[in-house]
Amino acid sequence: MDSNSSDTHHGSPRGVAPLRSTAENGLKIVVVGGFGVGKTTLVGAVSEIRPLNTEETMTKAGEHVDDLSGIQDKRSTTVAFDFGRITLNDRNVLYLFGAPGQERFWFLWDRLFSGALGAVVLVDTRRLEESWYAIDRLEHHGTPFIVARNNFAEPEHTLQEVREALDLPDEVPLVDCDARDRESSKQVLIELVRYLYRLAGAEPAPATGAADRAGAADPARTPVPFPADFSAEFRLEESTP
Amino acid sequence: MTGLPGLPGLPGLPGRDDDPDRLYTVTRGRSRPPEHAFDLVTLIVSEQEPTPGMQSEHVRILQLCRTPTAVVEIAAELALPVSIVKILLGDLLEAHRITARHPRFAPTKARLPDLDTLKQVLHGLQQL
Numbered sequence: 522m523d524s525n526s527s528d529t530h531h532g533s534p535r536g537v538a539p540l541r542s543t544a545e546n547g548l549k550i551v552v553v554g555g556f557g558v559g560k561t562t563l564v565g566a567v568s569e570i571r572p573l574n575t576e577e578t579m580t581k582a583g584e585h586v587d588d589l590s591g592i593q594d595k596r597s598t599t600v601a602f603d604f605g606r607i608t609l610n611d612r613n614v615l616y617l618f619g620a621p622g623q624e625r626f627w628f629l630w631d632r633l634f635s636g637a638l639g640a641v642v643l644v645d646t647r648r649l650e651e652s653w654y655a656i657d658r659l660e661h662h663g664t665p666f667i668v669a670r671n672n673f674a675e676p677e678h679t680l681q682e683v684r685e686a687l688d689l690p691d692e693v694p695l696v697d698c699d700a701r702d703r704e705s706s707k708q709v710l711i712e713l714v715r716y717l718y719r720l721a722g723a724e725p726a727p728a729t730g731a732a733d734r735a736g737a738a739d740p741a742r743t744p745v746p747f748p749a750d751f752s753a754e755f756r757l758e759e760s761t762p
Numbered sequence: 763m764t765g766l767p768g769l770p771g772l773p774g775l776p777g778r779d780d781d782p783d784r785l786y787t788v789t790r791g792r793s794r795p796p797e798h799a800f801d802l803v804t805l806i807v808s809e810q811e812p813t814p815g816m817q818s819e820h821v822r823i824l825q826l827c828r829t830p831t832a833v834v835e836i837a838a839e840l841a842l843p844v845s846i847v848k849i850l851l852g853d854l855l856e857a858h859r860i861t862a863r864h865p866r867f868a869p870t871k872a873r874l875p876d877l878d879t880l881k882q883v884l885h886g887l888q889q890l
Contacts, residue, residue, distance in 0.1 A: 539828075539829035539830075539831070540805070540829055540830045540831065540832075541829075541830075542829055542830065544805055544863075545805060545863045546863070546865055546866050547801070547802075547803025547804065547805055547832055547863075547865045548803065548865065548879070548883060549802065549803055549865075567890060573834075573835065573838035573839075574838060575837040575838040575841075575843075575844060576837075576843055576844070577843055577844045577845060578843045578845065579845075599843070604834055604835075604838075606835075607886060607887070608886070609882055609885070609886025609887075610882060610885075610886055613879075613882050613883070614803075614832075615883060615886065615887075616802070616803050616832060616834065618802075633802055633844070634802075636801065636865060638875050638879070638880075638883065665874070703890070707887055707890050710887050711884065711887050711888065714880055714883050714884045714887065715884070717874060717875060717880055718877070718880055718884075720874055721874045721875075721877060721880070723877055
């Protein structure tokens with residue numbers, strides 16, 4: 522087991538703030554990164570609860586990953602991950618997951634993180650190669666992502682150099698952050714959401730033209746994401762509570 | 763709170779205990795998840811208070827979920843793997859002791875979240 526985060530805990534007393542009774546919709550964003558890159562730090566910087574740690578088990582043999590007989594098997598795998606949460610409003614709560622990017626984890630990706638809004642790949646430029654695999658897998662899974670460089674010190678490389686080293690397409694945002702800083706970590710998440718807006722063919726700041734552009738989103742590029750009346754819905758945005 | 767034989771010190775366990783025997787006992791040998799597809803972020807709400815004689819894990823879940831609590835939080839609090847917790851939740855759901863508030867947005871590959879969802883996420887983050 523790689524419970525690698527010293528600042529997480531589990532089996533805690535129920536001291537954490539409970540969700541509102543009206544909470545009804547959970548959302549997911551995943552922060553992927555190698556060991557010690559600062560995933561838990563970033564999650565903790567914005568989370569309303571101290572990051573918690575939990576785990577999932579599976580066997581590598583086939584579909585029936587919940588077969589407990591496999592737990593005694595050498596082929597079984599346990600992956601640990603951290604999470605925190607942000608109450609967005611009365612109904613919606615966003616869960617942030619810190620996921621190790623190592624190979625065995627991806628066996629569980631669909632099971633744990635299908636339906637995630639998107640992902641942040643947190644990179645340490647001293648060990649960029651650890652990010653290649655994560656980026657490849659996210660592309661494979663069709664999960665939208667941005668890349669954030671966690672600056673431990675004065676960066677030795679420009680972001681453009683990092684982009685080239687990662688072979689990152691121009692449209693994928695690459696930003697600097699300080700995972701220890703709440704505001705900086707918050708901006709990383711906002712950058713991801715803005716990117717999701719752009720992928721949806723819309724602009725996050727609803728100016729007059731935004732709905733028109735959104736309505737003109739190429740249906741071939743975004744197969745089935747929106748109801749037919751979505752541009753009208755988008756125009757109502759500011760009046761929605 | 764009633765404990766099961768073979769589950770020493772289960773409540774409030776400070777560390778993880780992945781003894782296969784324990785996991786087998788907790789789920790009474792069942793290995794398949796029920797049909798109810800719980801997501802990590804499905805919010806669980808208790809509909810009843812625990813009753814005497816109830817399995818200790820069920821008791822803890824009902825206590826935790828007096829306010830909406832995500833599946834993944836329950837797993838962390840009980841120090842059990844997520845898949846085991848889903849089996850326990852299936853029991854409680856079938857017995858109508860809990861209700862489940864499933865995430866509305868579950869995009870498949872190449873889908874994007876709807877703009878209303880994005881708007882709410884963005885506004886929520888900006889208010890942090």
